[in-house]
Amino acid sequence: MDPQATDRTSPGAAAGGFGIRPASLGADGGDSESGAGSEEAAMGCSDTFSSLPDMEQESLEEKLRGLAFRKQTSYRKAISRSGLHYLGPPQPALPPASNGPIKELRTCADWTENAVNGDHLWMETSCSGELCYLGEDACLLKTAKSAPRRKCAACKIVVHTGCIEQLEKINFRCKPTFREGGSRTLRDNVLRHHWVHRRRQEGKCKQCGKSFQQKFFHSKEIIAISCSWCKQAFHNKVTCFMLHQIEEPCSLGAHAGVIVPPSWIIKVRKPQSSLKNSARRKKRTSFKRRTSKKGLDDSKWRPFILKPLPSPLMKPILVFVNPKSGGNQGAKLVQMFMWILNPRQVFDLSHGGLREALELYRKVPNLRILACGGDGTVGWILSALDELQMNPQPPVAVLPLGTGNDLARTLNWGGGYTDEPVSKVLCHVEDGAVVQLDRWNLLVEKSAVQPEEGTQKLPLNVFNNYFSL
Structure with missing residues (x-):
């Protein structure tokens, strides 16, 4: 594909935007006050009955403490059912934080049946001076200046x-990349903004048009x-x-024409045999036929499946990156x-999955890759396209x-990547002119004479004829 089309720069793409911060972990809800009040009531009652015999005084104190505990526990249950966890009583002190959570951190999208929508994609970062997103109130390592940090590639x-475990407890999720197969309501299919709080922001405010305040040192204030x-x-x-x-x-911004919306990518449940199907299978006489059909279904x-909505304005781009090419450029890209883009349209070829990705996206109209x-990576992708006969x-x-x-x-993309803005590259791919490439498939016949150094x-x-361009 030739990028000689118009060289347009997407507005605001270089600025980069973000979203909303979740409710603070240390919320002082009415629950904590009620818990404290219950304990004070228990202590006050014990002073009132101090003149009673010791056995009666102890039994009364135990009953009052039990009453206060049951009241606080029932309040916790009500809060958990309503979803307002941040209004609950303060949690007990957490154990000292380690250098990393026990849970395995994901660096690429999960395509298995265990995939969780909103999982962060954690990359190693050298942002040692940048403040933790949790802030001073909820951060467990605010006093450790040299503690290792991770950065989410998607948000x-x-x-x-x-x-990271604390981030999961406050339920701050990353931007959604797919939708569940069981969601049929219109609300579940509408993509909404993914708001994130930022302490540093480039560009100008969408509402007032004024620039964001930039400070030399990292600010603790959310601007x-x-x-x-x-x-x-x-x-x-x-x-x-x-x-x-x-x-x-959300409109998906300046690159809406190349982004695969999360509503297109659907996570489906593994089919399970119902009672009706099992009853029907019992009526069959051939056991061999029954097992073969089940194996075929499995x-x-x-x-995951894709259900795209065709549109002449959409030219979704599927990105394959070979991180072994160009030093560390591939990993940064x-x-x-x-x-x-949607992280589920970006594939790291060092993890495999080329053929599976092409099979998943083969029915997407106006798809571009x-x-x-290098040339070897391009030839690898072209050969996979030939095998799938798309x-x-x-x-x-x-x-x-x-x-x-x-x-x-030959295609006017240049001899190497020179840190050009990715948004500009996507515009070139979207608007580039399509040309035909001559490819030769060699068929070799076995020779009657077999030399010792020969190979079969x-x-x-396959050869690519660049002179045909």
Whole structure:
């Protein structure tokens, strides 16, 4: 694909936006006061009955303490059922935080049946001076200046590795990347903003048009609220960010035409045999036929399916990155693409999954592919497309990494990646002109004379003819 089309820069893409901070962990709800009041009442009663015999006094104190405990426990249950956990009584002191949680941290999207919507994608970061997203009230390692930190590639929050469990307790999730198969209501299919609090923000406020205050040192004050999907940012003021904006639908911003909406990607449950199906199977006489059909169903089942909504304005881009090309450029590109796009349309080829990704996205109309790597990476993707016999075959653009980028030079993508903004690259892929590439498939016949140094299998049987471009 030739990027010679218009060179347009997406508005606000370089600024980067964020979203809302969850309710503070240390909320002083009425529950904590009621618990304290119950204990004071118990102590007051024990003073009142101090003149009674010791046995009666102890029994009364035990009953009153039990009453206060039951009242507090029932209040906790009511809060948990209503979902207002932050109004509950203060939790007991947590044990000293370790350098990392026990739970395995994910660095790429989970495509198994155990996938959780809103999982953060944690990458190692050198942001040692940046404050933990939890803030001073909830951060467990606020006094440890050199504690290791992680950064989410999808929403760009930074937390201590030891605070990740605490982040899950306050239920701050990352931006959703799919939807559950059982959700049929319109509300579940509408994509809403993913608001995140920011202590540093570039660009200007969407409401008032003024720039965000930039401080030389890292500020503890939250100055902006921005969406990690559309990148819109607002001042953290009542005059700029309104309460009704929390539930507003998101337009996905300047790159809406290339982003795969989460509503397209559906997680389906594994089919289970119902009572009716089991009764029908009992009526069958052939046991062999029954087992073969069940095995066929199990082999066809996949945890995720795609149901795209065709639109002439949509040109979704599937990104494949070979991190082994170009030093550390590939790993950085994965994070940058996950920030702008849906993380489930960005694939790290070092983890495999090329064929599975192409099979999943094969029915997406106007699909375009961006191969980040050398000529070998592009040839690998083109061969996989030939094997799957996708019709029509999606055009492939090249973002050259490393060396050996003759195809990228021929297609006017240049000889290497020079830290060009990813938003600009996506615009080139979206607007680039499609050209035909001549590919040769070699068929080799076995020779009657077999020399000792000969081989019966060629390392490559496909050649790309760059002169045809």
